[in-house]
Amino acid sequence: MRHGQTPTTGSVLPGRAPGLHLSDRGREQAERVADRLAGLRVDALYSSPMERARETAEPTAARSGLAVTAEEGLLECDFGGWTGAAISDLAALPEWQTVQHSPSQFRFPDGESFPEMQARIVGAMERARDAHAGGVVVCFSHADPIKAAVAHALGTPLDLFQRIYISPGSVSAISYTDGQDPAVLMVNSTAEPLSGLRPE
Numbered sequence: 001m002r003h004g005q006t007p008t009t010g011s012v013l014p015g016r017a018p019g020l021h022l023s024d025r026g027r028e029q030a031e032r033v034a035d036r037l038a039g040l041r042v043d044a045l046y047s048s049p050m051e052r053a054r055e056t057a058e059p060t061a062a063r064s065g066l067a068v069t070a071e072e073g074l075l076e077c078d079f080g081g082w083t084g085a086a087i088s089d090l091a092a093l094p095e096w097q098t099v100q101h102s103p104s105q106f107r108f109p110d111g112e113s114f115p116e117m118q119a120r121i122v123g124a125m126e127r128a129r130d131a132h133a134g135g136v137v138v139c140f141s142h143a144d145p146i147k148a149a150v151a152h153a154l155g156t157p158l159d160l161f162q163r164i165y166i167s168p169g170s171v172s173a174i175s176y177t178d179g180q181d182p183a184v185l186m187v188n189s190t191a192e193p194l195s196g197l198r199p200e
Contacts, residue, residue, distance in 0.1 A: 039193065054068065118151070
């Protein structure tokens with residue numbers, strides 16, 4: 001799940017800067033995903049250590065009785081020198097075209113590259129998969145890492161991952177079965193109950 005909306009969603013690249021919390025709308029989205037998970041037996045909850053992700057996980061943790069495990073692999077991309085910049089300002093830079101159309105070739109100034117980010121979140125998801133084989137794990141993360149994870153599961157080149165849209169408070173689901181390629185069950189879902197993701 002992508003964390004819920006914050007006061008700067010869509011206008012600023014907050015990255016890993018501390019102190020960014022959910023807005024009222026974001027808290028509603030966090031409650032909504034807890035509602036949607038009702039009826040689905042969840043085995044574990046993992047979250048990016050960022051406040052906005054942990055706050056999004058809280059309603060699900062409260063209702064499920066599960067503790068939330070902080071997972072560094074679910075962190076937002078390290079935007080380095082771009083952290084905290086207005087997206088409108090960044091979009092005027094020539095490098096922005098590389099970010100949008102050739103992200104596999106881009107490293108944020110003093111920050112992370114997109115391939116590093118993708119490898120990091122895929123590794124985190126594989127560790128969770130192995131630790132809870134046959135179970136359901138809910139991971140609370142951020143837009144770009146989730147897009148990269150979905151692209152990896154689809155076999156989509158990283159240079160096309162910007163074509164995937166991940167809304168605040170949305171759920172994307174990937175199924176892992178031994179001996180098979182991953183199966184993407186849903187992307188950017190914000191409406192239906194999630195109880196049907198695993199037949200009981």
